[in-house]
Amino acid sequence: MDSLLLEYGWLGMPLLAMLAAAIALVPLGQQVLARGVVFIDLAVAQVAACGALAVAVWIDHPSAWQASIGAGAAALSGAGLVWWLARSWPAQREALIGLVYVAGASVAMVAAAWDPHGRERLTALLAADVLWAAPAPTLWLGTLAVAVAALALARRAALAADGLFYPLFALTLSAAVPVLGLYLVFAFLIAPALWTRRNVRLGTACALGFVAAVGGLALSWLLDWPSGACVATALSLAGLASAVRPPGAGTAPC
Numbered sequence: 001m002d003s004l005l006l007e008y009g010w011l012g013m014p015l016l017a018m019l020a021a022a023i024a025l026v027p028l029g030q031q032v033l034a035r036g037v038v039f040i041d042l043a044v045a046q047v048a049a050c051g052a053l054a055v056a057v058w059i060d061h062p063s064a065w066q067a068s069i070g071a072g073a074a075a076l077s078g079a080g081l082v083w084w085l086a087r088s089w090p091a092q093r094e095a096l097i098g099l100v101y102v103a104g105a106s107v108a109m110v111a112a113a114w115d116p117h118g119r120e121r122l123t124a125l126l127a128a129d130v131l132w133a134a135p136a137p138t139l140w141l142g143t144l145a146v147a148v149a150a151l152a153l154a155r156r157a158a159l160a161a162d163g164l165f166y167p168l169f170a171l172t173l174s175a176a177v178p179v180l181g182l183y184l185v186f187a188f189l190i191a192p193a194l195w196t197r198r199n200v201r202l203g204t205a206c207a208l209g210f211v212a213a214v215g216g217l218a219l220s221w222l223l224d225w226p227s228g229a230c231v232a233t234a235l236s237l238a239g240l241a242s243a244v245r246p247p248g249a250g251t252a253p254c
Contacts, residue, residue, distance in 0.1 A: 013133045013135060017138045018213040019210055020141045021176055021180055021209075022209040022210040024149075026205050026206045028159070028165075028189060030202065033197065038190065039098045040169075041185070042101045043078060043101040044078045044173050045182045045185050046100075046182060048174040048177045049071070050107050050111060051074025051075065052177070053111040053118065053122065054074070055067050057118075068137055068174065071174035082100060082166070108122060126183055127229050128178070128179060130184070130231055141179055144172045145172075152202065176188075180228065183229070184235070187232040187236050191235040191238050191240075192212075195208060209235060212237070213234065216234030
């Protein structure tokens with residue numbers, strides 16, 4: 001038993017990161033689907049990545065907490081902008097929020113050009129290597145996961161309020177992007193939440209997302225493939241499977 005713990009104990013952190021992601025992101029993804037603006041998560045996650053890259057430009061070898069603070073501040077600003085656009089121009093909100101994503105991606109490329117290691121940082125923020133999830137950011141993501149789960153269980157309607165949803169959404173994405181990468185964050189938000197629209201309970205959808213993520217991580221480990229890409233692919237396939245509607249199945253409200 002001790003030898004197994006020594007050999008495989010390092011897997012505990014990536015598994016914890018994916019569990020925290022499932023608990024935190026699936027309820028928020030359900031709210032994204034309810035709002036009908038999928039670009040919300042891409043836009044805010046991309047702005048969070050810009051914040052993390054900006055810290056790397058200004059500070060030589062920033063700590064994980066410095067990067068998290070930069071990502072959090074940027075994500076809160078991005079979420080505020082997205083909220084204002086959606087509220088002010090509801091008919092064009094999808095297009096406008098999509099432009100926020102494109103602008104954020106472009107700014108991230110400019111920031112990466114100023115950093116000698118910018119290309120590597122940008123790649124990691126898009127598709128992080130989950131197998132090497134750092135303890136401090138993972139624990140911060142886990143703390144936010146507890147907060148999201150408590151709200152989802154105690155007062156499900158609380159997450160539907162813009163005044164609570166947008167700040168919590170921004171902070172959670174800013175914590176998740178450095179650990180998981182933008183692609184995996186998007187997959188965790190959307191893929192399991194799609195099952196809640198097929199009469200699947202939220203807790204079951206969270207479990208489904210975690211199981212799919214573990215399957216992708218196992219494939220990555222066995223074949224020595226990039227972990228972030230494998231997990232994102234597994235989650236995406238699980239989400240696409242929700243489109244296969246059994247005969248007579250209804251659609252649950254979000």
